[in-house]
Amino acid sequence: MPENMSKEDGPSRSACFTFTIDSILNLKQRQDGARLDALKEQRDTGSRTERRESAAPLTAASSPEAQGAHGPEPQQQQPAADTKAAVKKKTRTIFSKRQIFQLEATFDMKRYLSSSERACLASSLQLTETQVKIWFQNRRNKLKRQLSTDMEGPLAAEHFAEAGKNTQLPSFYKDSSLLGGCLLPMPFPVVYPTANAAPYIYFSNSAKYFGLFDGD
C-alpha cells in the first residue's frame, strides 16, 4: 500500500504545521544533516509523480548516513567519503532525549503513523522519515516483546494483535486528519479496546519518561 499512494498523500498534502512540539519546547537545534538515507531514501525521490516536499535536493555526494541526532556536536562516524565506494561501516545513531521523548509520546498516542504524520514528526525532530518509520517499527516490536514477557503467556501476542487491529492506526491512504496529520504527543495512558475482551489498558512503561526531561 500502500506507496504509489504516497503519491496521493505526499505531494498535495503539506499537512505539516510549523507550531509542532518543537516550537513548544523551544529546542531549535541544527538544521544540517538528518536527511537522505542514501541508498534507500533516494529511490524515494525517484517516484513517479513528485513526492515529499523535503528541502535539500539530495546532493549526490557525501554524508551517506543519517546521523540525525546528538545535539549540536557534529559527531560523524562515517568513513568521510574518502573512496568512492566507502566501506560504509554500520553506524549506530543515538537519538537525543528530546527526540526519544517525542517519539515515545507520539507512540503512546498511536502505534502507526500515516505518511504525512511521519513526515511531520520527522521534520519536527530533524530526522529522516525512514528513521521515524524504523523507530516505530522497532518500538512496536519492543512493545510486543514486553507484553509477551510481562504477561508470560501465548495470549500476550494476541492481545497485541487484538489491540492493534481494531484500534488505532492509520492507513497508507488517509490519515486521522487530526491536526491535519500532525500529532501533538501527550504522555497519557492509551486505551486499546479489544474486540472480544474488556478494554485493555496499557500504560506504556510509565517510567520511560523519567530522565528524559533534563535536556539532550
Place this chain on the structure above:
Amino acid sequence: MPENMSKEDGPSRSACFTFTIDSILNLKQRQDGARLDALKEQRDTGSRTERRESAAPLTAASSPEAQGAHGPEPQQQQPAADTKAAVKKKTRTIFSKRQIFQLEATFDMKRYLSSSERACLASSLQLTETQVKIWFQNRRNKLKRQLSTDMEGPLAAEHFAEAGKNTQLPSFYKDSSLLGGCLLPMPFPVVYPTANAAPYIYFSNSAKYFGLFDGD
C-alpha cells in the same frame, strides 16, 4: 501495508456475515472453483501466522486458473492439466452481470477495500480475493482515465488523487467497521470531499447500471 498486517486482520477477524447481498439476491451459485490463484494466491497461505479461513485446503493439483464467473456452466478454458507444466494460456475470465453489478455498487461506496471487506465481497461473489482486488485496481485506473478524458485537462488526475486522498478508504490495519467489514452495495452517488476545494461529486457513470439487472 499493509500484508503482514493481514496477519492481524485475517485470522481473528471473521467479519464476514452470511446475510450478504447474495442472500438478498437469492443467487446461490456453485461453490466449487473460484479459489486459489495458483501461483500467487498460494504463497498467501504460506504466511507466517495462519491466515484466511478459506475452506478448501488448496489441493496442489488442477484448476490453476481462477475462473470464478459464468453462472452454473462449467466453462473452463484452462489446459485441463494434462501435463505437469501446462502451457497456461492466458485466460480472460468474464464476470457475470450480477458480479459486475455488485462490484460496481461497492465501488461506488468506496474505492478501496480493506482485507476483510475484500474477503467478504469475494466470498459473496464466489470470486477469489485476488480477483476482487485486481478488479478494484483496474476499476480505479479506469475511473482515473475517464476523469482525465472527461475533464480534458491535467487537473483531472489531481482531482482523482485529491478525492481519493482525504476520503474513503481503509487501511491495512483496520476497516471501516461498518457492518463488520462487510459492505452492502447501494448505488448512490458518492461525495468525495476534497481538502482544498468544494466537495467534488462524482456520479460514477450513472448509466453503468443499466442492463445489469437482467440476470446473469
Place this chain on the structure above:
DNA sequence: TGAAGTGCCGGCCTCTTGA
C-alpha cells in the same frame, strides 16, 4: 541496548497483453 540491515509478504500504481 537499540538503530539499522535483510528477507519475505501484501497492496497499490503504471503499462501492457491477449482472449
Place this chain on the structure above:
DNA sequence: TCAAGAGGCCGGCACTTCA
C-alpha cells in the same frame, strides 16, 4: 474491452547484527 501479467515502489513483520 478488460481481467490479468509484469515491473517497481512502499510499508509491515520477524529476525539478526554490531557499534
